[in-house]
Amino acid sequence: MTPRCAVLKTISLDFGFSAQDHFSRQARKPSNKTHQQTNIMKIAKTLFSSFGLLVSTGAAFCSILDGPVYNPLTGHNYYLLDTTSWTASESQAIALGGHLVTVNDAAENTFLVSTFSNFGGVTRALWTGLNDAAHEGTFVWSSGDPSLYRNWERGQPDNGGGFYPNLNYVNIWPSPGPRSPGQWDDHDNSNTFPDLPFNIYGVVEVVPEPTSMGLFALGLGIVVALRRQKLQRNR
Numbered sequence: 759m760t761p762r763c764a765v766l767k768t769i770s771l772d773f774g775f776s777a778q779d780h781f782s783r784q785a786r787k788p789s790n791k792t793h794q795q796t797n798i799m800k801i802a803k804t805l806f807s808s809f810g811l812l813v814s815t816g817a818a819f820c821s822i823l824d825g826p827v828y829n830p831l832t833g834h835n836y837y838l839l840d841t842t843s844w845t846a847s848e849s850q851a852i853a854l855g856g857h858l859v860t861v862n863d864a865a866e867n868t869f870l871v872s873t874f875s876n877f878g879g880v881t882r883a884l885w886t887g888l889n890d891a892a893h894e895g896t897f898v899w900s901s902g903d904p905s906l907y908r909n910w911e912r913g914q915p916d917n918g919g920g921f922y923p924n925l926n927y928v929n930i931w932p933s934p935g936p937r938s939p940g941q942w943d944d945h946d947n948s949n950t951f952p953d954l955p956f957n958i959y960g961v962v963e964v965v966p967e968p969t970s971m972g973l974f975a976l977g978l979g980i981v982v983a984l985r986r987q988k989l990q991r992n993r
């Protein structure tokens with residue numbers, strides 16, 4: 759188990775305080791600041807605050823069993839969440855900077871089943887982002903991806919078939935069975951089954967955002983430049 763959320767929270771707090779200290783020190787010396795430096799610091803402070811806020815949001819909700827797992831076929835990172843409802847899992851996925859997984863093709867489906875459906879020797883059905891909560895019968899991905907790839911089990915989706923209330927959230931059956939390994943079923947918002955001895959676990963897919971890291975690097979560069987200017991003034 760990787761307590762990544764706790765690690766991220768620590769980084770956020772340390773980073774937030776160090777950035778705050780820096781700007782507080784600068785604020786105590788208004789006579790040394792030019793308008794340009796003030797503007798640069800405002801930009802840097804906004805960048806740091808945004809970064810810290812994002813990380814803190816992720817730290818508040820995450821319960822991760824595995825990840826990030828990098829899939830070279832998609833270039834994306836994946837997390838296995840602890841078992842909970844679809845809506846709670848999707849909230850955690852958003853906090854991590856992604857969504858419940860969008861299964862774009864058979865190769866990604868195989869990756870998910872082989873990587874997570876028996877993680878730790880525990881049989882696990884897997885939440886995907888596919889749902890028809892907004893419009894019955896119209897399945898969409900929570901990520902907004904328009905992918906039309908589907909891998910329904912025979913007879914699914916059946917929306918409960920009249921035996922259960924509306925079933926709006928799609929899970930992947932684990933491999934090995936007892937249901938059709940790797941195929942999909944619609945389920946209600948709960949993480950359990952009335953007749954099967956395993957639970958459903960969310961899988962998060964996160965698309966790396968190089969532009970965010972670029973902004974972060976820019977922020978670091980600004981702080982380094984400010985400190986160099988300060989050292990030169992003090993010589």
Ligand SMILES: [Ca+2]
Nearest residue numbers: 860861862963
């Ligand atoms: Ca995908």
Ligand SMILES: [Ca+2]
Nearest residue numbers: 890917925926
């Ligand atoms: Ca439905």
